[in-house]
Amino acid sequence: MEVILKSAIYRGRTGFLLGATLLLCGGSLAWGGESLPSWNEGSAKRAIVDFVARATDESGQDFVPPAQRIAVFDNDGTLWSEQPLYFQFIFMIDRVKALAPEHPEWQTEEPFHSVLAGDMKGALASGEAGLVKMGMATHAGMTTDEFDKIVTDWLATARHPKSKRPYTEMVYQPMLELLAYLRANGFKTYIVSGGGIEFMRTFSEKVYGVPPEQVIGSSIKTKFELRDGKPVITRLPEIDFIDDGPGKPVGIQKFIGRRPLAAFGNSDGDLQMLQWTAAGAGPRFVLIVHHTDAEREWAYDRKSPIGKLDKALGEAKERGWTVVSMKDDWKTIYPPDK
Amino acid sequence: MEVILKSAIYRGRTGFLLGATLLLCGGSLAWGGESLPSWNEGSAKRAIVDFVARATDESGQDFVPPAQRIAVFDNDGTLWSEQPLYFQFIFMIDRVKALAPEHPEWQTEEPFHSVLAGDMKGALASGEAGLVKMGMATHAGMTTDEFDKIVTDWLATARHPKSKRPYTEMVYQPMLELLAYLRANGFKTYIVSGGGIEFMRTFSEKVYGVPPEQVIGSSIKTKFELRDGKPVITRLPEIDFIDDGPGKPVGIQKFIGRRPLAAFGNSDGDLQMLQWTAAGAGPRFVLIVHHTDAEREWAYDRKSPIGKLDKALGEAKERGWTVVSMKDDWKTIYPPDK
Numbered sequence: 001m002e003v004i005l006k007s008a009i010y011r012g013r014t015g016f017l018l019g020a021t022l023l024l025c026g027g028s029l030a031w032g033g034e035s036l037p038s039w040n041e042g043s044a045k046r047a048i049v050d051f052v053a054r055a056t057d058e059s060g061q062d063f064v065p066p067a068q069r070i071a072v073f074d075n076d077g078t079l080w081s082e083q084p085l086y087f088q089f090i091f092m093i094d095r096v097k098a099l100a101p102e103h104p105e106w107q108t109e110e111p112f113h114s115v116l117a118g119d120m121k122g123a124l125a126s127g128e129a130g131l132v133k134m135g136m137a138t139h140a141g142m143t144t145d146e147f148d149k150i151v152t153d154w155l156a157t158a159r160h161p162k163s164k165r166p167y168t169e170m171v172y173q174p175m176l177e178l179l180a181y182l183r184a185n186g187f188k189t190y191i192v193s194g195g196g197i198e199f200m201r202t203f204s205e206k207v208y209g210v211p212p213e214q215v216i217g218s219s220i221k222t223k224f225e226l227r228d229g230k231p232v233i234t235r236l237p238e239i240d241f242i243d244d245g246p247g248k249p250v251g252i253q254k255f256i257g258r259r260p261l262a263a264f265g266n267s268d269g270d271l272q273m274l275q276w277t278a279a280g281a282g283p284r285f286v287l288i289v290h291h292t293d294a295e296r297e298w299a300y301d302r303k304s305p306i307g308k309l310d311k312a313l314g315e316a317k318e319r320g321w322t323v324v325s326m327k328d329d330w331k332t333i334y335p336p337d338k
Numbered sequence: 339m340e341v342i343l344k345s346a347i348y349r350g351r352t353g354f355l356l357g358a359t360l361l362l363c364g365g366s367l368a369w370g371g372e373s374l375p376s377w378n379e380g381s382a383k384r385a386i387v388d389f390v391a392r393a394t395d396e397s398g399q400d401f402v403p404p405a406q407r408i409a410v411f412d413n414d415g416t417l418w419s420e421q422p423l424y425f426q427f428i429f430m431i432d433r434v435k436a437l438a439p440e441h442p443e444w445q446t447e448e449p450f451h452s453v454l455a456g457d458m459k460g461a462l463a464s465g466e467a468g469l470v471k472m473g474m475a476t477h478a479g480m481t482t483d484e485f486d487k488i489v490t491d492w493l494a495t496a497r498h499p500k501s502k503r504p505y506t507e508m509v510y511q512p513m514l515e516l517l518a519y520l521r522a523n524g525f526k527t528y529i530v531s532g533g534g535i536e537f538m539r540t541f542s543e544k545v546y547g548v549p550p551e552q553v554i555g556s557s558i559k560t561k562f563e564l565r566d567g568k569p570v571i572t573r574l575p576e577i578d579f580i581d582d583g584p585g586k587p588v589g590i591q592k593f594i595g596r597r598p599l600a601a602f603g604n605s606d607g608d609l610q611m612l613q614w615t616a617a618g619a620g621p622r623f624v625l626i627v628h629h630t631d632a633e634r635e636w637a638y639d640r641k642s643p644i645g646k647l648d649k650a651l652g653e654a655k656e657r658g659w660t661v662v663s664m665k666d667d668w669k670t671i672y673p674p675d676k
Contacts, residue, residue, distance in 0.1 A: 067549060144591055188551075201595045211405060212595030213526075222591060224584040224610050231613045233591050240592075246562040253482055253560060253571050254578075255593060257539045257550030272562050275569045 035181040037331075038174040044287070044329045047322045048178065051285040052185050055261065062283045066186035070260040072252060072273060073179070075193035075200060075217075077266040077307040078289050079208060080171040081160075083298045086306065087167045088195050091154055095138035103137075112137075136237035140220055143232045144198065151202040168207045169338065174330045175289075178264075179208055187262070192216045192252055194244035194269055198235075216251045218243045248273035261285065271312040278319065286321040288312060293327040373519040375669075376512040382625070382667045385660045386516065389623040390523050393599065400621050404524040408598040410590060410611060411517070413531035413538060413555075415604040415645040416627050417546060418509040419498075421636045424644065425505045426533050429492055433476035441475075450475075474575035478558055481570045482536065489540040506545045507676065512668045513627075516602075517546055525600070530554045530590060532582035532607055536573075554589045556581045586611035599623065609650040616657065624659040626650060631665040 039045040054062040055069060076082040096106070096115045106112035111130035114122030123130065139147070160170055179189050191200060191210055197217030204210040219240040222233050243251040249272050252260060262285035263270070263277035274286045290309065291300050301309040316323050326333065377383040392400040393407060414420040434444070434453045444450035449468035452460030461468065477485070498508055517527050529538060529548055535555030542548040557578040560571050581589040587610050590598060600623035601608070601615035612624045628647065629638050639647040654661050664671065 067543075070551075197592075198595070205405075213408075213593065215595065219592065222588050224587045224614065226613075231587065231610070231617045233587060233614075249562045249569065249571060250560050254535075254557065255551065257536070257553065272569070275564075276562065276571075279569045 035184065036174070036177050038177055040329050040331055042329055044322055044324045048181075048285070048287070051262070051283065052182065054283065056185050064261055064282070068258065068261060069182075069185070069187040070190065070256060070258060071182050071187045071262040072190045072192045072216075072256075072260045072264070072277070073175075074265040074267070074270045074273070075191050075195055077291065078172075078264055078270070079175050079179075079191070080167070081297060082307050083300070084161065084306075086195070087160075087170070088199050090161075090167075091151070091158070091199070092134055092138045094154060094158060095150070096134060099138065132239070136220070139196065139199075140235045140237035143234050144222065145232070147198055147235055148202055151199055155203055163334075165334070165337070168203050169335060171207055171335065172289075172330070173332050173335045175264075176208065176335065179210070182262070183209065188214065190214045190216060190252075190256065190260075192243065192248050192273060194218055194242070194247075197243070216243055216255045218247075244269045246272045249276035252276065263287070264289070265312070266291065267307040267309050268312050269308075271315065274312065274321065275315075278321070286316075286319075287324060288316050288321060289324045289326065292325045293330075293333065295327075296333045297326055299327075373522065374512065374515050376515055378667050378669055380667055382660055382662045386519075386623070386625070389600070389621065390520065392621065394523050402599055402620070406596065406599060407520075407523070407525040408528065408594060408596060409520050409525045409600040410528045410530045410554075410594075410598045410602070410615070411513075412603040412605070412608045412611070413529050413533055415629065416510075416602055416608070417513050417517075417529070418505070419635060420645050421638070422499065422644075424533070425498075425508070426537050428496070428499075428505075429489070429537070430472055430476045432492060432496060433488070434472060437476065470577070474558070477534065477537075478573045478575040481572050482560065483570070485536055485573055486540055489537055493541055501672075503672070503675070506541050507673060509545060509673065510627075510668070511670050511673045513602075514546070514673065517548070520600070521547065526552065528552045528554060528590075528594065528598075530581065530586050530611060532556055532580070532585075535581070554581055554593045556585075582607045584610045587614035590614065601625070602627070603650065604629065605645045605647050606650050607646075609653065612650065612659065613653075616659070624654075624657075626654050626659060626661050628661050628663050630663045631668075631671065633665075634671045635664055637665075 036045060036048070054060055055064045057063055073079055076086050080087070093115055096112055100106055100116055103112070106116060111123040111126040111134055114120070114125070115134070142150070155166065155168055158167060159165060160167055163170065182189055189210055191204060191208070191214065193200060193216070195217050197215055197219045200217055201212040201215050204215050205212065221236040221238045221240045223236055224231065224233055241247065241251065248270065252273065259280040260277045261280070263274050264287045265274055266289040278284050278286045288309070290313070291298055291307065293299060300307065301313060313323070315321070374383060374386070392398055393402045395401055411417055414424050418425070431453055434450055438444055438454055441450070444454060449461040449464040449472055452458070453472070480488070493504065493506055496505060497503065498505055501508065520527055527548055529542060529546070529552065531538060531554070533555050535553055535557045538555055539550040539553050542553050543550065559574040559576045559578045561574055562569065562571055579585065579589065586608065590611065597618040598615045599618070601612050602625045603612055604627040616622050616624045626647070628651070629636055629645065631637060638645065639651060651661070653659070
């Protein structure tokens, strides 16, 4: 099933990708040309292109067969923004508001009361237990098809508080190019995120070109049942799997069953995934997106409550992993307005 | 990533597949020709070829885009034999024997005592709890890499008690052809089995052409940890997920995130997977392998303790699902001796 491809030919060390992803498949013919136009010339881009060139050079000693070219990407903060709050958290708040008329008891029950009063500090005061309560109230109790429609409808109408753009346009243009570049070179691209698996699957194919079966995320339990003779899968208010931190390599092993060749993250929640990838035999590629652009995006790392990047940044320096500075390495952050 | 293909051209209603899986990909050129040589002409083969022709005919109203051509296969009794015992159960018994010297307490502890004495009835008398105990003693407590090696070594040396062939040669030749035929027509083939996911992944790619990331099965929990600074994933003695019966559509939704276009099973443990597939919008294909060949394989259905086929057989007749009679529809059962 692997599509392939005369792989990208990298010429010289200047980072200039001369050509050519020759994709002769089913009669179609595609030329790659310059594949990462939103990346500035620099060590990060050079490291990516150099690694891909080596992995796809059949005559070289670092050649990797296409079946083993697995690339895993975190989502929040790596493929799209995560400020001022994780977007799925904003979805949850919007759902609490939308469902409030059916739940008069929420007017006095925390954390719902605080959320409805617009008091986020009060809502967060109920801690993880409060979060889980709100998560279950908004993510469980419907069929998988119904949940898919709820998220799709929300994404179609909700707007980011700062940019006023749809959340699916708050994705990083350079990372979209990177996903496409890796796929053109025979890589299978996966999302491995702490976010909800069914939440991400509603847009991953359209926005990232990543089909639902290549999305790994946190999940709640589900149940198969016949309703009036018609089979449905219902979402239960019980956590099944948390795909974060040490859960990421566990999720990768569970869903993919082999170690990635390349991994991309932005926070300490990705550290174990990066370690697991880096420790594989032969050359591996590990990259961290560092949020350094207060003007065009956000600037945060060691002290941020969201997307905290502390230990992983230290380990990246120690081990020579590639660190992308959004400010310096990216020409643009988001795709052009539609 | 989808490879494609001028799809199989089906001419006429005689079940004669005239041409032509033209696979022009990466410079290689392959002609499909007659793709199901081990299948007798008959209604089962006709139903398969007819469905594939309709799903891949771009000008027809039943055309399905390649990304949605998901085909799911049960393993035990559908892709390989499951008599006189599930092969993974035989692996477990062999492991108990191999590990016995390190466990003197097993000489008096059930179900180990009975297994070591060759008394299968006695072993089974300890019921599900005994089975789980034995499963954990043989499948947990090592890293994923170590377990992979244990299974691979076993498969290389163990022989089936009746045929004396390696278990990986107890696969059904007509089903191997069917897997390849579907893939040549743009289908993504998955295994969805009650068997252990990591057990099957050791041979699925080599034997079935199904890569590890397309294997769904039962699992135990695992844990990521650093051992002397080296990351490992260890297998824990706790059940994570049972991919059987109503667990099969749940597993499909969890791992694939979309409903299959075609499903293949052989027992009541597959019923919910078949129902879930059949209930999708538009044409779907559902097939049951019926073990009717006492001479070349085994003959069993409603009363068999292994691979019991009762409810699903009734439902197949009611709903017009395709039922394959191994005796009548298959020219050969197993691949030729190596």
